[in-house]
Amino acid sequence: MSRIGKKAITIPAGTEVTVAEGNEVTVKGPKGTLTRKFSPLMSIEVKDGTVTVSRPNDEKPTKQLHGTTRALIASMIEGVDKEFTKTLKIVGIGYRAALQGNKLTMGLGFSHPVEMEVPGNLKVTVPDANTIVITGIDKQEVGEFAAEVRAKKKPEPYGGKGIMYDGEHIIRKEGKTAAAKK
DSSP: OOOOHHHHHEEOOEEEEEEEHHHHHEEETTTTTEEOOOOTSEEEEEEEHHHHEEOOOOHHHHHHHHHHHHHHHHHHHHHHOOOOEEEEEEEEEEEEEEEETTEEEEEEESSEEEEEOOOOEEEEEETTTTTEEEEEHHHHHHHHHHHEEEHTTTOOOOOOEEEEEETTTOOOOOOOOOOOOO
């Protein structure tokens, strides 16, 4: 039985949730509006300041969909209420980031600067040359853009250089050692 799917989601003050025909859920909050269509198998009900998701049977695919649907709706509600944030740290001598209009420009040790277009519904700030902060109301879009930025120069285990999430621990490896001469 899905324990996550059974939990009711409380709707915070200032947030409005509506379910249209065909299980299209729209969440409006102080930070913006999100809309998503869910499987017609699930029944989504909004009443008394809570959202509940229920399933018609106990087949395995339906159980899986039950928990996923509930988690996605909870993320939508949290996003329009508080926003999601991912912080990236750039480690390496000469590595830096700058924001020029709608482009994130990074110097990552290549012969050319790496430029990335910032999606319109995300907000990117560069508080200092080695920190990138990505914020938005859609959890998936924030995580996906953060992963794309990180993929430009993944942290390597020998020197520890690269782009990593704030708080991420990179397991360091010992480099080669010269053989002792006799």
